[in-house]
Amino acid sequence: MSLKIKVHHCVICEKNYLLASAYCPQCRSENSFIPMEVEGKGKIFSYTVVYVSEKKWEADTPYSLAVIDLDGGVRVLGRMNGDNLHPLQIDMEVELTEYKDQVPVFKRVD
Amino acid sequence: MALASVIGVGTTHYGALQSTFAELVIEAAKQALDDAGLGPDDIDAFYLGNYAGDSFIDQNHLAAYAASVIGLKGVPSSRLEGACASGSLALRQGILAIQSGMYKRVLVVGAEKMTSQPTARVTEILAQASNREWEANIGMTFPSVFGLIAQRHMYRYGTTREQIASVAVKNHAHALLNPHAHLHKNITIEDVCGCTSMVADPLNRYDCSLISDGASAMVLCAPDLAKEYQTNVVDIIGSGQASGPFELFMNEELTSFSASRQASQEAYEMANVQPMDINFAEVHDCFTMAEIIATEDLGFFKPGEGGIAALEGRTSLRGDIPINPSGGLKAKGHPIGSTGVGQGVEVVYQLRGQAGQRQVKESSIGLTQNLGGSGGTCTVHIYKRR
Numbered sequence: 259m260s261l262k263i264k265v266h267h268c269v270i271c272e273k274n275y276l277l278a279s280a281y282c283p284q285c286r287s288e289n290s291f292i293p294m295e296v297e298g299k300g301k302i303f304s305y306t307v308v309y310v311s312e313k314k315w316e317a318d319t320p321y322s323l324a325v326i327d328l329d330g331g332v333r334v335l336g337r338m339n340g341d342n343l344h345p346l347q348i349d350m351e352v353e354l355t356e357y358k359d360q361v362p363v364f365k366r367v368d
Numbered sequence: 369m370a371l372a373s374v375i376g377v378g379t380t381h382y383g384a385l386q387s388t389f390a391e392l393v394i395e396a397a398k399q400a401l402d403d404a405g406l407g408p409d410d411i412d413a414f415y416l417g418n419y420a421g422d423s424f425i426d427q428n429h430l431a432a433y434a435a436s437v438i439g440l441k442g443v444p445s446s447r448l449e450g451a452c453a454s455g456s457l458a459l460r461q462g463i464l465a466i467q468s469g470m471y472k473r474v475l476v477v478g479a480e481k482m483t484s485q486p487t488a489r490v491t492e493i494l495a496q497a498s499n500r501e502w503e504a505n506i507g508m509t510f511p512s513v514f515g516l517i518a519q520r521h522m523y524r525y526g527t528t529r530e531q532i533a534s535v536a537v538k539n540h541a542h543a544l545l546n547p548h549a550h551l552h553k554n555i556t557i558e559d560v561c562g563c564t565s566m567v568a569d570p571l572n573r574y575d576c577s578l579i580s581d582g583a584s585a586m587v588l589c590a591p592d593l594a595k596e597y598q599t600n601v602v603d604i605i606g607s608g609q610a611s612g613p614f615e616l617f618m619n620e621e622l623t624s625f626s627a628s629r630q631a632s633q634e635a636y637e638m639a640n641v642q643p644m645d646i647n648f649a650e651v652h653d654c655f656t657m658a659e660i661i662a663t664e665d666l667g668f669f670k671p672g673e674g675g676i677a678a679l680e681g682r683t684s685l686r687g688d689i690p691i692n693p694s695g696g697l698k699a700k701g702h703p704i705g706s707t708g709v710g711q712g713v714e715v716v717y718q719l720r721g722q723a724g725q726r727q728v729k730e731s732s733i734g735l736t737q738n739l740g741g742s743g744g745t746c747t748v749h750i751y752k753r754r
Contacts, residue, residue, distance in 0.1 A: 277502065277615070304523070304622055306515030307569035308507055312495055313488045315507050320566070323512055325617045335506050335617045348523045361506050 260298040260353035263362070265332050267294035274332045296330025298354025299367070303327050305338065305346045322346055326364060339365040370603035371638075372466040372474075373594035374751070376404025376587030377713045382701030383550040385581040389425050389481040390437040392583035396706075397438045397477050400585035404473075404597050408438060411587075412471035414445040417458030417478035418705035423493045425481050434477060443475075451497035452654060453740030454478065455584070455708025456609075456747040462588045463607050472590050478709030479583035490579050494704075497741040499615045511576055513616050513742045514655035515568030520622040521657065522570070524672065529570060531675030533560035535656040536574045536698060538684045543695025545685075545726035550580045550701030575656040580701030584710035594754070600720045606639030606750035608632060616742035623672075625743030628665035632737065635748040636667075643667035646750070647731035648690040648718060650711035652739040653698045659683075662737050663691060666748070690728045693718060708738035712749060719753040 266278040269292055271285035278291045305324040308315075315321070322338035324346065338346060339355065351367040378399025380392050387395070393416075401407065416431040427433060431447035448457035455478030462474040482490055495504040498513070521527045537557055543549035555574060565573040594601040612627030613619050619626070636642060643666060651666070653659035660674035668689055669677045677683055683691035694700045694714040697707060715734035717723045736749045 277499075277618075304516045304520040306512045306519060307566070308509060308512045308515075309566040309568065310491070310511065311507060311509060312492050312504065316488075318507070321507055323507055323516065325516055325622065333617050335503060335508060335615075337507060348519070 260355065262295040263298045263328065263332070263334065263354060265294050265296050265330065266291040274330055276332050276334055296328055296332060298328065300326045300328035300352065302346060302348055302350045302352055303333065304348060324352065324364065326352060334362065336362040336364045339363055370591035370605055371607055372463045372588040372604050373591045374586055374602045374604065374712070374716050375589050375594055375598040376400040376406065377585070377716045378403060379548055379584040379710055379713050380582050381548050382580045382582035382703055382710070384483045387581065389421065389427065389479060392481060392581060393434045393477055393479045394437055396479065396583035396585035397475060400475065400587050404587040406473065406587060406597065408440050410473055411440060411443050411475045412473050413465050414440055414443050414475045415458040415461045416445065416447045417455035417708055418447055419449060419451060419454045419480060420493050420496065420704070423496070425484055434479070450745040451740035452652065452704050453708055453738045453745040453747055454705040455710065456736065456738035456749065457708070459586065459709055459712055459749065460607055460609055460747055463604055466588055466590050472593060474588045475585065476588065476709055477583060477585045478706040480703035480705040481581050482579050482703060483581050487579065503615055509568065511571055511655065512568035514657045515571050516616065517622045517661065518570055518657040521661065524623055527660065527672070527675040529561055530557055531679045532575065532656050532660065533557045534679040535653065535659045536560050538678065539653060539692050539696040539698040542685060542693050542726055543699030545724070546695050546700060549695045549699055550578050551695070551699045571655060571657065577654045577697040577702040580703045582701060582703035582706045582710065584706050584713045586709060586712060601754040602716045602719045603752050603754055604749055605752045606635035606641070606748070608634030608638065608748045610634065610746055612743040612746065614741065614744045619743060624661055624665055625739065625746060627743050627746035628662060628737060628739065631746045631748040632666045635750050639750040641733060641750065645733055646689065646735045647733050648693060648728045649735040649737065650692055650694060650696070650714050651737040653692055653696040654702060654739070656698065658739065659691060659696065662739070666735070666737055685726060685728060693723065693726050693728050708747065711736040711738060712751070715751045719751060
């Protein structure tokens with residue numbers, strides 16, 4: 259069961275964004291965003307494995323990062339669950355299963 | 369039509385240097401002033417490109433500080449910051465200052481002292497150029513930005529590990545011929561592909577630019593005055609700058625930077641030239657992968673064909689469009705704020721025929737592309753020998 263992700267929904271053009279801006283990037287409407295939640299489910303758009311990190315993440319290395327296109331029409335960056343370190347693939351279906359120290363962690367959907 | 373003319377250039381060595389920030393600034397500025405035959409009192413305005421002096425050397429108010437150590441008196445001094453594009457923002461400000469008609473002779477310096485901090489701290493300081501909350505705090509580093517880009521490029525276009533590696537091999541070979549370069553070491557495709565010192569998959573140590581100290585400088589003047597100071601005039605005929613999505617993941621495709629495309633389009637139109645008219649270029653190869661997409665975004669090769677061209681040798685010193693004859697950020701070094709100015713200095717050396725062993729064949733037009741962050745900032749400049 260995946261967790262939900264908070265997004266900003268443009269009430270004019272209906273596009274969802276992870277980050278709000280004063281003017282909608284797509285339709286250019288002003289102050290058109292309302293908060294909304296979407297399912298933390300989607301597909302990997304790209305991925306990498308980080309071996310050299312900032313100091314505060316050193317204990318976690320190597321860890322996987324993925325850019326994920328959520329089914330709710332939003333793109334996010336997240337960590338991948340350590341079990342899936344090597345077999346990651348673009349287009350693989352993943353879901354958000356936990357926040358670890360506020361970091362969103364995704365897992366492959368079996 | 370010339371926007372501004374380069375009448376003086378100078379640069380320090382790039383590398384892990386003993387010199388302080390102030391000493392680097394002085395060395396580059398003095399060389400550029402001497403090259404133009406000017407003294408400090410001939411300069412009307414000063415622009416400094418610097419990314420993070422506040423973090424690297426615990427010093428702020430850096431333009432006035434740099435002006436003071438150079439010995440400029442009363443000269444209006446401003447610092448420009450745009451992550452790794454800081455240097456070219458300072459250069460562009462100098463061009464705009466000349467274009468405005470307010471100033472006749474302008475000094476531009478790019479400088480960074482990075483090796484004063486340990487590598488882990490440098491990684492943190494560089495990560496400040498990404499979104500702290502939504503990228504760095506999730507664990508994204510700059511090498512991983514280009515790891516994500518490389519995976520997508522390989523998936524979408526079939527770009528190979530060997531093609532990406534060939535960029536490092538070429539730029540190392542070029543740097544061997546550049547006495548100013550940080551690294552003087554020949555490497556092979558096997559060295560790169562076989563390296564087990566991984567940084568961000570598929571990129572390893574050989575794919576990454578270096579942590580370097582250095583400074584580069586240029587003296588610009590109004591085009592109608594250039595011949596008074598310099599017999600070997602190089603004109604800047606195109607200048608483009610654009611912003612792109614700040615976060616990497618906000619780019620619709622990870623295989624191209626919209627800011628690079630937009631800035632180059634603006635520069636080409638201003639200079640009234642096409643990509644095919646460019647004889648050689650210094651581009652932003654902070655990572656091997658970055659050079660491949662730069663050569664595509666600049667229109668030298670079709671999307672997806674940058675890696676093929678690199679492996680075929682088309683971008684090497686004797687290829688049809690030499691890319692990074694200096695050795696690039698990859699092997700010449702990447703003192704962040706200095707890079708954008710240093711690229712221009714290299715283009716001027718090349719156009720004047722002063723590049724020694726790394727001299728490209730007879731050329732009249734060169735280009736620079738300088739990228740900040742994950743494509744949040746990009747500038748492109750086009751230079752022409754008069």
